[in-house]
Amino acid sequence: MSVSAGLCPCCRHEETQQPSPAYTRCSCCGHRWRLPPEAVSSTGYYETLVARNDPQAPWFKRKSSDRVALLSALLEEGGARRVLEIGCAEGELGGAIKARFDVVYDGVELSRDSEVAEQSLDRVFKTPASEVKELPYGLIASFHVLEHIAEPEQELACWSRLLGENGQLLIEVPNQSGHPLLVSDHNPEHLHQFTPASLAILLSRSGFACTGLSVGHYESPVYSDSIRIVARAQLSAERQRGLLLERFRDRFDGPFIVYGIGGDFFNYLAPVAEELEIQALLDSSPSKWGQRIGSLIVGGYDPAEHGMLPILVCSIRFGANIRQHLLTLGIAEDRIIGLESIYEHA
Template identity: 40%
Template sequence: MSVLEIGCAEGELGKKVKEKYQLEYYGFEISQDVIQAMTVLDGVFRLADQVSEERKFDLIMSFHVLEHISDLSAVIVDWKHWLKPNGIVILEVPNNAGHPWVEDDNNPEHIHQFGMSSIAALLQRHGFIIKMMSTGFFESPSYTDSIRLVAELALSRKDKQDSLIEAIRKTIHEPFDVFCVGGDFKNYIEPIMPHLNVISLFDNDAMKKEMGGKPVILFENEKNEQRPILIASIRYEEQIRDELLQKKVSLNNIYYLSDILLGVNSNG
């Protein structure tokens, strides 16, 4: 595992972490503390250009740094370049003024004051998704209330679709039919229909004529020809399953969109 701490100071946190875990721990520090940090960490950078294009990190941490930085966008863009695709960011900043008795943070070294919504919006605007966020973290007597959040890079639209296509193909290994073309179908199945080997679309609503370039028809066993059936409705999956079982469809041929979305590789 490789870690990058933004604003590592003299490297005390990294030193303690390295004593407990086997990992690569790097720092980013612009002050003279970099001299001491270099003696205890695996490497310390003073400029963004010093981080090579090939070097990526599993974890980037930043504790009480962003409030000091004028060009926030440039910093967050750098983090995106340095983070591995499945990496995470742990970030902490003062919550508003940082103390419940103070309305505004007038520390001259602090350029920005964040609330939960503003720090989340900053990361989301640059392609991160927030996995966890909370307040009440102690930094010092001056900053008894800090926001801490965990974020990761959001998948692109193509990456999201590719992941869903792969999950469906791993679950259903042959041409299949789909039952129910409601909201769940339109969210998950219709956008990737060209990449799936879907033969027939079934629905109990005869008013639905076509979806994804295929006609929507009422279910009949002879039209299904014993192919696997994906129930593309979370709300009505049990009702549809019971209906299919009454029509002598094998339980082993019934698959659920809910299982695929939850990563459950089972059917029936």
């Protein structure tokens, strides 16, 4: 989608405002966007630039140390072994990460700073991400790049293609103008002023699920307020269902009994119940006995009939009470499994 279109490039809302001659503002998500100035839109503009950062400046060291800590935490958490930084500049961040982790760290950099980055990184692509063929990456990071891209939705589609199935995407952009005292951002290279809402909506529309969003991150003295989002590829409904079934099957290696036929059962178990080895549906309330659910009829616990099968307590709120009740019936504690053990630690 071109930035010249009437629809918001993030939420695609049609109602827009003109808060300034340069920018169009979406009345729904607050996103601002504009056409690139002629000088910036000219072919090869970024390829002519050099020395875009000053590694000796105190502000550079401040943002660099923060980003090293952030990427280190993501790598320790997710275990990615291949990293791609979109807009890697001179490669300082990647070099610091490679000194700490055994990873392949590639970069995309259009400016002449790519020549310096090649000395630190495994590989530097001097073309747009759409032309990168190396994949997949376990972590893709982009700091203050997306606001430069005329068509951010198309750019995110390229990043999605390069991201592995369980990979993470990290994006940082200025929060609106990037500074709490600036009404608007007049940087000629910046075509978008994101809000937390507009960036989250754009990612959702692009097939990503946001796992973390925060603001107030420091990039420089004039961009002291940045939005930071961590996201993963949104799982398809089929994949979500498959992963949930795997959890039940890992916990129950064979047939089991369900105890507690209430709201949690219908919300969190019934949608996949037909694909599980459920032998009986039990409840302590006689008013529920005789109710047919699928191929099973709800009844009470019968030690002779239900033998030594494991029992799933299908209630979060009343789980402790049900567990205690089952213990008083003489059921061994190791046979009792709570529904929370299936769903927690996603």
